[in-house]
Amino acid sequence: MPRGTLSAEAIVDLALRIVDKGGPSALTLAAVAGSAGIVSPSLYKHVRNLAELRALVSARIVNEIADQAGEAVLGRSADEAVRALMSAWRQYVRRCPNRYAALIQSPEPHTAEAGQRLVTIMTAALRAYGMRDSAAIHAARSLRAAMHGFAVLEVEGAFGLPEDLDESYELLTDIMITGLRARQDAT
Amino acid sequence: MPRGTLSAEAIVDLALRIVDKGGPSALTLAAVAGSAGIVSPSLYKHVRNLAELRALVSARIVNEIADQAGEAVLGRSADEAVRALMSAWRQYVRRCPNRYAALIQSPEPHTAEAGQRLVTIMTAALRAYGMRDSAAIHAARSLRAAMHGFAVLEVEGAFGLPEDLDESYELLTDIMITGLRARQDAT
DNA sequence: CCGGTCGGCTAATGGCATTAGCTTTATGGC
DNA sequence: GCCATAAAGCTAATGCCATTAGCCGACCGG
Numbered sequence: 001m002p003r004g005t006l007s008a009e010a011i012v013d014l015a016l017r018i019v020d021k022g023g024p025s026a027l028t029l030a031a032v033a034g035s036a037g038i039v040s041p042s043l044y045k046h047v048r049n050l051a052e053l054r055a056l057v058s059a060r061i062v063n064e065i066a067d068q069a070g071e072a073v074l075g076r077s078a079d080e081a082v083r084a085l086m087s088a089w090r091q092y093v094r095r096c097p098n099r100y101a102a103l104i105q106s107p108e109p110h111t112a113e114a115g116q117r118l119v120t121i122m123t124a125a126l127r128a129y130g131m132r133d134s135a136a137i138h139a140a141r142s143l144r145a146a147m148h149g150f151a152v153l154e155v156e157g158a159f160g161l162p163e164d165l166d167e168s169y170e171l172l173t174d175i176m177i178t179g180l181r182a183r184q185d186a187t
Numbered sequence: 188m189p190r191g192t193l194s195a196e197a198i199v200d201l202a203l204r205i206v207d208k209g210g211p212s213a214l215t216l217a218a219v220a221g222s223a224g225i226v227s228p229s230l231y232k233h234v235r236n237l238a239e240l241r242a243l244v245s246a247r248i249v250n251e252i253a254d255q256a257g258e259a260v261l262g263r264s265a266d267e268a269v270r271a272l273m274s275a276w277r278q279y280v281r282r283c284p285n286r287y288a289a290l291i292q293s294p295e296p297h298t299a300e301a302g303q304r305l306v307t308i309m310t311a312a313l314r315a316y317g318m319r320d321s322a323a324i325h326a327a328r329s330l331r332a333a334m335h336g337f338a339v340l341e342v343e344g345a346f347g348l349p350e351d352l353d354e355s356y357e358l359l360t361d362i363m364i365t366g367l368r369a370r371q372d373a374t
Numbered sequence: 375c376c377g378g379t380c381g382g383c384t385a386a387t388g389g390c391a392t393t394a395g396c397t398t399t400a401t402g403g404c
Numbered sequence: 405g406c407c408a409t410a411a412a413g414c415t416a417a418t419g420c421c422a423t424t425a426g427c428c429g430a431c432c433g434g
Binding site: 215216217227228231236237 | 389390391392393394
């Protein structure tokens, strides 16, 4: 077997660079092959098809986010943990908007596994509010919806008005924290 | 001029039916042309290109959502208005998941205009919390992020766990209401 | 030294968007 | 009622992309 230098991992690396530069729509097999110095059909020796490459890329991105999120939450709990988590999430989005835009939310094995890490991190952070099991799941979903929604809208340029986005996100953060805490008091 | 029966409006109608049936990726000029009984190049006499068609479709969808949202909010205020708004939003998503998935959040004139309607509806609902101007904008963005995030994740099947989604959304609704009310009390 | 397999290649197909340029057809002014 | 015109259809052609089939050479273990 020739050139051992091209693994699926390496291909994902190249794919990420392409996404960073040209956005999600630039991620084509032709482009990846080109940047690897081979022709596109050769890629099929490493990756099943474009859909799988997208899934692998997404899994990598989710893992990156989970890394950031996990680090942010470390040593904090309750309000501070949620604030740090939300802040870390948005920081990732601002640092790598194209990657975030390329994220595909599929019930695909690799991505799902990485997503599981996030669920664990989030439910752990929520345990400080006295939430467990189902309650923690529902709260984690709410948190994720808020973060993801803001991220998607910001990345896609959907916030047209001139108001400062940092302020908006701070408000969203405060709302989530207040809301979660109220739940804690309620139950 | 022959066949006056095919306007941009009619094309969007056909496009929506295609999206409903096959999801966003099924929306191709070839498919639309086929369902209109013409060949694809003829479409360019009515629509600039695929991107514009997508934008027109999105504008229509945003208007549909604004209709539902506006109706839901009518005659209610504060908590009740927010609850009704969030409920209407998700009902639309559940009724037309493919349409929601096809939504493109572009800073494009038609969509932006429809989006303006939504902003108006939302800020009006938030005025009951004593929010005006910038404060209302930030709050509207937060609300939109929460609703959109949940919608996107639900539509894309990103919520893998068996927990009931209705319950999750109710929690998110409560969190938003509690958070917004706390803001009201704060200022 | 040799055979298998891995990883590259070329060729070919089919779907799609898009452009150019031709033809038909309805209609509005005469 | 007729005809010029412009709208709205068509065919042909291009180019990009994913994907499949089948070929070939190079590395590795024995």
